[in-house]
Amino acid sequence: MPRISKLFLGITAIFFISCTPFKSAQTDAHKLAGHDPKKPDGYNEIDLEAINKAVDPCDDFYEYACGNWIKNFKLPDDKPSYGKSFNVITDRNLEVNKQLLEAFAAGKTPVPAKYSQKLAEYYSACMDTDSIERDAPKIAGEYLDKIQKSTFADLPQLMATLRLIRASALFTVYASPNPKDSNSMIAEFFQSGMGLEEKAYYVNPENEKTRKKYLEHITKMFVIAGVDSANAEKHAQLVLKIETQLARESLSRSQVFDPSVTTNLTSLAAVKQTFKEASFNLEEYVKALGLNLEGQKINVTAPKYIETVVTVLKTTSFDDLKxxxxxxxxxxxxxxxxxxxxxxxxxxxxxxxxxxxAQSQRWEVCVGSVDGALGEALGEAFVNKTFGAEGKRRVLEMVNTIYSAFEANLTSLDWLDSETRTKAAEKLHKFITKMGYPDTYRNYDDLKLTHNFLKNEFNVSANEVRFDLEKIGKPVDKSQWGMSPSTVNAYYSSSWNEIVFPAGILQTPFFGLNFSDAANYGAIGSVIGHEISHGFDSGGSQFDGNGNLVDWWTKSSAANFKEKSQCIVNQYGQYKVGNGTPIDGDLTKTENIADNGGLKIAYLAYERAAKEKVKEVIQGYNGHQRFFLSFAQSWCGKSTPEYADTHAKTNEHADAKYRVIGSLVNLPAFANAFSCKEGSKMAPVAKDRCTLW
Known part of the structure; x- marks a missing residue:
């Protein structure tokens, strides 16, 4: 299925993990907590074998730091992309979770876990492929028959049914903080029901091959569902026609991340009136989801898209809609x-x-499914097995140092006037930090599970959708998390003005209790700086410290911000990946701003923390050099050309290589650390550097 997920609380994450990792032999709990007592301080914090010393670090630092690893690492057949740090840690977490789930399924409880029985039931049902082969076609057939036998009057209820199993068509609705009042949750209408991942795939001539492949794919899927090949081809043409009509007025990926575009507050009455033109009973749809939106504000992220949905409903026969x-x-x-x-x-x-x-092994798929379905139930067991209190304390100490460095750096930014600088500091002081795992885990008591995997999936989907929708009209609960504890990622929420670091990412090689400050600040420190900087990127900067969409910028500072942001857009737009696909500077703007700001602030924080230790030589490199090597090696990665092309067209993060190079060329401290001459590839002259935060 397509990988476009709904926005959650204005989240911007450090990384987009699109593949399941392969099995790792390393499951030692001390290593998972970022600590190996058998190794002395500084041991192996830099992977010397990954370094390609045949390359001048001032010419291509990514190739210098990662070249030998890239050359020698063979992509697993089932992994079109693999990151040396992210995926290695994910491997470990996956293996730990597998061991936990297998133990629960065997009736054992190696660690405290409130929902061990539900976890065991879900995992076991997922692993029972024989039962899935027997049961799934029948259940799927029932849904397809229900659609086929429906009338137009059934459409609101039908679409609500699909929404509850997370198969939204035409549009979707979910709970989101009110952009203008972050203390309240409102209903948000969002585009949905397009199988390709970006509108350009539908409308741009250069994507004709992909559209043909998509048509072939739709045809094959209908044939598998029992439609004869001739009619399956007609079905595919019809689907593509409707999806293309929707896509033309859909938001692009870059627009989705711009709150000035996606904030369009209105009322249920106004939206009902729009749908009335197509005789679609929106109120019935809303009620079928268990909602009462009368008198409440609603946000329609893409008004023109909704108008197009109405046009589709008016001009398409119901047989075609089915x-x-x-x-x-x-x-x-x-x-x-x-x-x-x-x-x-x-x-x-x-x-x-x-x-x-090749496809991932079934156990990998099932561990991922359990994490998606019962993430905090599994996460509680994961934390009990792996996470150390000392590691949490150390990372929080780093966070506070990086906060201080960010604030101190504000005074050095001559493009900010005093009024805007003061507002920026006020927002920084209101940041919330969440570390490791929630204070209170989710309650899954009402979730009903059986040994039928597809029924479990649909029950979980309905449970998750209702859990989300029940928030509408209520005060915001800022204790909730947007990622499970074992996730190898981190995020910033503009609506809650918080940075969140699950236990899953707080491990070697990102973080080690015995690592030097240089290694820790270069890796996890740059991630912390990245998430803080998201509060001041082109999207986050539109929100104040309370998470409200408020313009706190003076005209002059806003103009300077726009100019400097455009410099970054232009810089990254020159980079090409895969088969020559250019990085989309607009799509990746927010992440590139965060990468640049995060690296700079992490470096300034490192200098504060390390002091004289910056001169200390470990593994042949001084502290400044190890900081940048640690940063670069945290992004060592390898991917297929096809993956790189698709990623460049659809993902808000730049390719790993240019996340490293793009940030380093803008930071003079890097050139100083490796004695790069001004004008070299990694040390452009001042006028060619892009600096913001």
């Missing part, structure tokens, strides 16, 4: 169905679009 709805069910449920559907779904989205050569 085919479109059947496709949305098949496409968004494919990974949960029987093998024939899973294989074809993988062949298009992973094989063609990303260049993968």
């Amino acid at each position: 085919i479109y709805l059947q496709w949305q069910f098949l496409n968004q449920s494919a990974a949960r169905l029987n093998k024939a559907f899973r294989d074809e779904n993988w062949a298009f989205y992973e094989g063609y679009m990303r260049g993968a050569k």
Whole structure:
């Protein structure tokens, strides 16, 4: 299924993990907590074997820091992209979670886990592929028949049913903080029901090959569902026609991350009136989801898109709409169905679009499914097994040092006037930091599970959708988390003005209790700085310290910000990846701003923390050099050309190589650390550098 997920609380994450890792032999709990007592301080904090010393670090530092690893590492057949740090840690976490789930399934409780029985039931059902092959076609057939036998009057209820199993068609609705009042949750209407990942795939001439492949994929899926090949081809043409019509007025990925575009507050009455033109009973749809939105504010992220939905409803026969709805069910449920559907779904989205050569092992898929379904239940067990209090204390200490460095750096920014600088500091002081795991874990008491995997999937989907929608009209609960504890990632929420670091990422090689400040600040420190900087990127800067969409900028500072941001857009737009696909500077703008700001602030914080230790030589490099090596090696990665091309077109993060190079060329401290002459590739002259925060 497509990988566009709904926005959650204005989250911007450090990394987009798009593949499941392969098995790791290393599951030692001390290592998972970032600590190996058998190794002395500083041991192996830099991977010397990864370094390509045949390359001048002032010419291409990414190749210098990662070249030998890239040369020698063979991509697993089922992994079109693999990161030396992110995926290695994810491997460990996956293996730990696998061991926990297998123990629970065997009736053992190696660590305290309130929901060990539910975890065991869900995992066991997922692993029972024989039962899935027997049960899934029947259940899928029932949904397809229900769609086929419906009338237009059934459409609101039908779409609500699909929404509850996370197979939204035409549009979707979810809970989100009110952009103008972050203490209240409101309903947000968002675009949905397009199988390709970015509108450009539908409308740009250069993507004609992908559209043809997509048509072939839709045809094959309908054939698997029992439609004869001739009609399946007609179905595919119809689906593509409707999706293209929707896509033309959909928001691009870059627009999705711009709150000035996506904030359009209105009322249910106004939205109902819009849908009334198509005789679609929006109130019935809303009620079928268990919602009462009368008198509440609603945010429509893409008004023109909703108008297009109305046009589609008015101009498309209901027989054709039913085919479109059947496709949305098949496409968004494919990974949960029987093998024939899973294989074809993988062949298009992973094989063609990303260049993968094999599917992940079933246990990997099932561990990921459990984490997605019962993330905090599994996360509690993961934390009990792996996470150390000393590591949490040390990282929090780093966070506070980086906060201080960010504030001190504000005084050096001559493009900020005093009024805006003061407002920026006020916002910084209101940041919330969450570390490791929630104070209170989710309650899954009402979740009903059986040994039928697809029924479990649909029950979990309905449980998650209702859990989300029940927040509408209530005060915001800022104790909730947007990622499970074992996730190898971090995020910033503009609505809550918080940075969040799950236990999953606080491990070697990102963080080690015995690592020097240089290594820790270069790796996890730059991640911390990145998330803080998101509060001041082109999207986050539109929100104040309370998480409200408020313009706190003077005109002069705003103009300077825009100019300096455009410099970064232009810089990254010159980089090409894969088969020559350019990075989209607009799409990646917020992340590139955060990368640049995060690295600079982490470096300034490192100098504060290390003091005289910056001169200390470990593994042949002084502290300044190890800081930058640690940063670069945290991004060592390898991918197929197909993956790189798709990533460049659809993802808000730049390619790993240019996340490193793009940040380093703008930071004079790097050139000083490696004695790079001004004008060299990694040390451009001042007028060619892009500096913001």
